[in-house]
Amino acid sequence: MNIHEYQSKEIFKAYGVPTLKGFMVENTEEAKEKAALFRSDVIVVKAQVHAGGRGKAGGVILVKSLDEAVKATDKLIGKSLVTHQTSPEGQVVQKVYLEEGCDIESEFYLSLIVNRKKSCYTFIASSAGGMDIEEVAKTSPESIIYVDIDPSIGLKSYHIYRIANFLNLDKKALKDILEGLYSCFTNKDVSLLEINPLVLTKESRLIALDAKMSFDDNALYRHPDIMKYKDESEEDKEEIEAAKHDLAYVKLDGNIGCLVNGAGLAMATMDSIHMAGGSPANFLDVGGSASVEMVSKGFEILLSNPKVGGIFVNIFGGIMRCDTIGKGIVNAVENLECKVPIVVRLEGTNANIGLEIISNSKINAILAEDMDDGAMKIVSLVGNKEAAHEHLGR
Amino acid sequence: MSIWVDNNSKVVVQGITGSAARYHTEQMLNYGTNIVAGVTPGKKGQSVNSVPVFDTVLEAVDQTGANASIIYVPAPYAAEAIMEAIDAELDLVVCITEHIPVQDMLKVKTYLEGKKTRLIGPNCPGIITPGQSKIGIMPGHIHVKGSIGIVSRSGTLTYEAVSAVTKAGLGQSTAIGIGGDPVGGTSFIDVLDAFNKDAMTKAVILIGEIGGDAEEEAAKWIKENMTKPVVAFISGRTAPKGKRMGHAGAIVSGSSGTAESKIEALKSANVSVADKFSDLVPHLLRELKK
Numbered sequence: 104m105n106i107h108e109y110q111s112k113e114i115f116k117a118y119g120v121p122t123l124k125g126f127m128v129e130n131t132e133e134a135k136e137k138a139a140l141f142r143s144d145v146i147v148v149k150a151q152v153h154a155g156g157r158g159k160a161g162g163v164i165l166v167k168s169l170d171e172a173v174k175a176t177d178k179l180i181g182k183s184l185v186t187h188q189t190s191p192e193g194q195v196v197q198k199v200y201l202e203e204g205c206d207i208e209s210e211f212y213l214s215l216i217v218n219r220k221k222s223c224y225t226f227i228a229s230s231a232g233g234m235d236i237e238e239v240a241k242t243s244p245e246s247i248i249y250v251d252i253d254p255s256i257g258l259k260s261y262h263i264y265r266i267a268n269f270l271n272l273d274k275k276a277l278k279d280i281l282e283g284l285y286s287c288f289t290n291k292d293v294s295l296l297e298i299n300p301l302v303l304t305k306e307s308r309l310i311a312l313d314a315k316m317s318f319d320d321n322a323l324y325r326h327p328d329i330m331k332y333k334d335e336s337e338e339d340k341e342e343i344e345a346a347k348h349d350l351a352y353v354k355l356d357g358n359i360g361c362l363v364n365g366a367g368l369a370m371a372t373m374d375s376i377h378m379a380g381g382s383p384a385n386f387l388d389v390g391g392s393a394s395v396e397m398v399s400k401g402f403e404i405l406l407s408n409p410k411v412g413g414i415f416v417n418i419f420g421g422i423m424r425c426d427t428i429g430k431g432i433v434n435a436v437e438n439l440e441c442k443v444p445i446v447v448r449l450e451g452t453n454a455n456i457g458l459e460i461i462s463n464s465k466i467n468a469i470l471a472e473d474m475d476d477g478a479m480k481i482v483s484l485v486g487n488k489e490a491a492h493e494h495l496g497r
Numbered sequence: 498m499s500i501w502v503d504n505n506s507k508v509v510v511q512g513i514t515g516s517a518a519r520y521h522t523e524q525m526l527n528y529g530t531n532i533v534a535g536v537t538p539g540k541k542g543q544s545v546n547s548v549p550v551f552d553t554v555l556e557a558v559d560q561t562g563a564n565a566s567i568i569y570v571p572a573p574y575a576a577e578a579i580m581e582a583i584d585a586e587l588d589l590v591v592c593i594t595e596h597i598p599v600q601d602m603l604k605v606k607t608y609l610e611g612k613k614t615r616l617i618g619p620n621c622p623g624i625i626t627p628g629q630s631k632i633g634i635m636p637g638h639i640h641v642k643g644s645i646g647i648v649s650r651s652g653t654l655t656y657e658a659v660s661a662v663t664k665a666g667l668g669q670s671t672a673i674g675i676g677g678d679p680v681g682g683t684s685f686i687d688v689l690d691a692f693n694k695d696a697m698t699k700a701v702i703l704i705g706e707i708g709g710d711a712e713e714e715a716a717k718w719i720k721e722n723m724t725k726p727v728v729a730f731i732s733g734r735t736a737p738k739g740k741r742m743g744h745a746g747a748i749v750s751g752s753s754g755t756a757e758s759k760i761e762a763l764k765s766a767n768v769s770v771a772d773k774f775s776d777l778v779p780h781l782l783r784e785l786k787k
Contacts, residue, residue: 188739217599219679219709219746222606237751254600255607292600321572321745322598351743366677366743367651367706370732371774377735378773386736388743419653419660421636450660452636474657475775 104318105153106332109200111314114291118283121310125202127151134176137201138169145204148175150196153337155315156186162196165204172201190356197336205310210300211270212236212247213280215288217295224252224288226281228266232300258285276309291329292322341385341404348400350389357382359485360405360414360443362398364389364423368474372417375475381482384411394423395431402435406443413444413485415477418451425449425457433464444469444484448477499626499671500646500691500698501589501615502565506630509534509554509563509587511570511578513545518569521593521634522546525567528637530630533561554585565589567623567632575619576601583614590682591632592618599745602680609682616682620744622652622674633674635659643668645781646692648685649704650677650711650744654732654774658702661778670698677744679708685715693723700726700785702777703768707733708747708754716762726784728769730777731756 109127116122126137138146146169150162157163162184164175176199185193210232218225229247231239240247248269250262263281267274280301288296295317302312323330335343345352351366355373359381363369369388376383385405389397398416405411418428432447448471449457461468469484471477508525512518513535523546526532532548534557541552551557554566566587570578575594582590583605597619609616617624623633627640635652639660645667649655655674662669670692675683685703692698701723705712712731719727733742733749734756741748749755760770769784771777 217603217679219599220714222603222680224603253607254603289600292598294599319599321596322600324573325598353737353740353742355737363653365651365653366747367649367654367704367732368657370651370706370736370742370747371654371657371730373736374732374734375773383735386740386742419656421634421639421653421656451639451656473775475773 104320104323104329104333105337106316106318107151107153107198107334108149108314109151109198110332111316112311114287114316115283115311115314118287120280120283121308122314123203123205123310123312125200127198127200128176129198130180131173131177134173134199134201135169138172141203143203144168146172147202147204148172148179149200149202150179150182150184151198151200152184152189152194152196153334154184154186154188154194156188157184160184160186162186176201194337205302206305208303208305208307210302211272212239212299213301214295214297214299215284215293218251221251223254224285226250226252226262226266228270230270232302236299252285258282272303272309280309280311291326292319293317294319341407345387345404348397350387350397350401350404352404353386354408355383355385357384358410358412359481360384360408360411361417362387362389362401362405362414363417364419368417368419372415372474372478375478376415376482379475379478379482381478381485384408395427395434398428398431399435399438402439402441406439406441411443413446413481414441415481416445416447417474417477418449420449420451420454420457424453425451426453426460429457429460432468433461433466436466436468444481446471446477446481446484448472448474499629500688500695501671502624502626502630502632504531504629506565506589506632507531507533507561507563508632509536509557509561509566510548511536511554511566511568511582513537513548513550513569514540514543515569515571519545521569522548524637525631528631530632533563554581554587558585558587563587565632566591568592568594570594572596572598576605579605579616579619580608583609583612583616587614589632590614590616591621591623592616592682593621593623593634595620597678599678599680602678606680606682615687617673618676618678618681620678621676621681622655624671624673626671627669635672635674639663640672641668644670644697644699646670646688646695646698646701647672648688648692648701649674650706650746651704651732654704654730657774658704658777662702662781665778665782670695677706677746679746685711686718689715689718689723689727693725698725700728700781702781703727703729705729705731705759706744706747707731707736707742707749707756708744710753712759713762716766716768719768720766726769726787728771728777728780728784729763730771730774731759731763
């Protein structure tokens with residue numbers, strides 16, 4: 104789960120990580136009231152969206168008066184921000200963060216991650232702040248330090264020295280930040296924490312100018328205080344609905360709906376549709392042991408996407424028997440009055456009975472031999488996006 | 498021969514009194530797995546399918562001589578269940594449980610270091626040696642005894658591969674799903690190494706997916722050590738960046754974890770990589786003829 108910058112900074116404050124004075128506002132009245140509380144005339148107005156790249160997309164505005172701050176707030180609220188991480192339609196800004204300006208001496212990069220390869224925590228720090236760290240890793244890898252922390256011993260003084268000396272920063276100031284970040288990371292099941300940039304001001308203060316945090320979805324059950332930061336307006340409606348029913352769903356921009364059991368098979372099905380020249384509308388995993396209810400709910404979610412011009416059901420019946428799945432498909436299609444073409448591939452336990460149930464029903468489904476055969480069939484039925492629109496008479 | 502499980506595996510089911518565990522205990526017993534005990538704290542003295550239930554793994558081991566375990570304990574308690582099994586010095590622990598917090602798994606991995614226990618998973622379908630023992634949730638009937646080793650990060654794709662191999666008239670030496678989580682016990686390399694040494698295994702199918710760099714690491718290892726043919730399939734080539742594809746570990750972050758990088762690494766290690774899943778067995782047959 105991702106959260107907003109202003110929320111991350113709330114958490115930072117609680118852990119003693121220094122940030123600048125700032126207020127989240129949702130309209131110009133609030134902006135007027137809060138901006139008056141700043142001592143400095145320089146105010147930074149930042150759009151609060153989860154997607155990265157908002158600076159380049161015009162989501163961060165530097166102003167030099169209270170009036171300008173209100174104008175900038177007005178300009179950002181309700182605006183659709185398109186960055187490299189949003190959909191082409193962009194993400195509508197609903198909140199902005201007003202933050203006091205500061206005089207920057209130098210900028211740094213600092214992040215803390217779960218290192219899946221080494222099964223430890225890793226601090227990543229660089230003297231190249233404010234830039235895309237992946238780009239820095241490519242062009243000047245020598246400016247990045249990686250400090251691994253064994254979870255059984257935790258953050259120690261020597262880790263802090265290594266980072267401070269590498270960045271040429273005062274150890275004392277950095278110590279509070281690193282310790283705050285580390286305890287927050289481990290206490291709250293954070294999966295990624297990034298400060299870009301961390302700045303040294305002309306008054307020699309170290310400050311987190313930006314703050315990005317992601318949390319482990321699997322651990323949210325034990326952090327109700329973090330759960331309250333969830334912002335559903337940042338997520339896709341269909342994805343939220345799917346999550347409520349334990350379905351793993353990711354919306355894509357194609358026109359072929361896929362309903363599959365198992366994450367690996369669901370990804371392979373998307374790939375297969377692409378190979379056949381089509382474009383999947385989604386990733387949908389109904390679970391390794393899919394139930395009739397889940398198949399039915401899956402159909403409902405697929406059909407709620409108006410782009411979907413055809414559906415490919417790809418099931419490998421293991422523990423779950425294909426005859427049950429067959430009945431589930433027939434029920435779902437009949438109840439939901441599904442009018443788009445359907446290709447069904449059933450394999451595994453009782454596949455023949457399942458296919459027979461579908462053949463003998465009133466639903467008009469095309470049967471497929473295997474995943475790649477099914478992908479070819481659905482692509483030829485739906486075709487590319489334009490063809491799909493014609494097919495549906497849109 | 499086979500790897501890690503056979504007729505000598507004596508299995509304890511952790512969390513045996515839960516409904517999924519009850520169902521799969523019956524399935525495993527039907528397959529012929531030697532299940533000797535179950536564990537659910539506070540349920541000592543009960544039995545499930547005539548399997549005696551104990552409070553702790555150590556009691557189960559003392560009373561029955563169990564040497565392997567399978568875990569169905571719910572995610573909030575699963576890490577502790579794995580550590581209990583490690584503490585009881587079992588040879589093999591298979592953790593089926595999905596959605597274990599990743600930082601819990603970091604602690605488990607650290608605890609596992611230097612111990613004798615092999616952990617498979619979590620979030621995996623388990624391991625099966627056809628005709629001998631099934632410690633997992635895979636459908637037993639699609640497997641036949643044979644010479645192909647199968648290893649995968651995905652459950653259903655393991656079944657797909659098993660089924661395709663069976664249909665081609667070949668069979669499996671051992672099939673293993675290592676799980677879809679970012680931090681797990683057994684790696685591709687551990688499995689490849691074991692298949693390399695196993696006399697029964699003639700070739701290996703490796704099924705990877707986007708996220709992390711386990712496939713790249715495996716490719717390096719194959720290049721230097723593998724004496725048997727390996728054919729591979731990587732899923733998620735068309736997955737969008739930054740989105741988790743069902744499995745917690747299946748995510749392309751920035752430029753790392755892409756399918757292209759994995760396919761390239763495997764190809765450079767002389768692994769035959771199938772573009773389409775239906776090409777996997779034809780690739781395998783070609784490699785076996787070489």
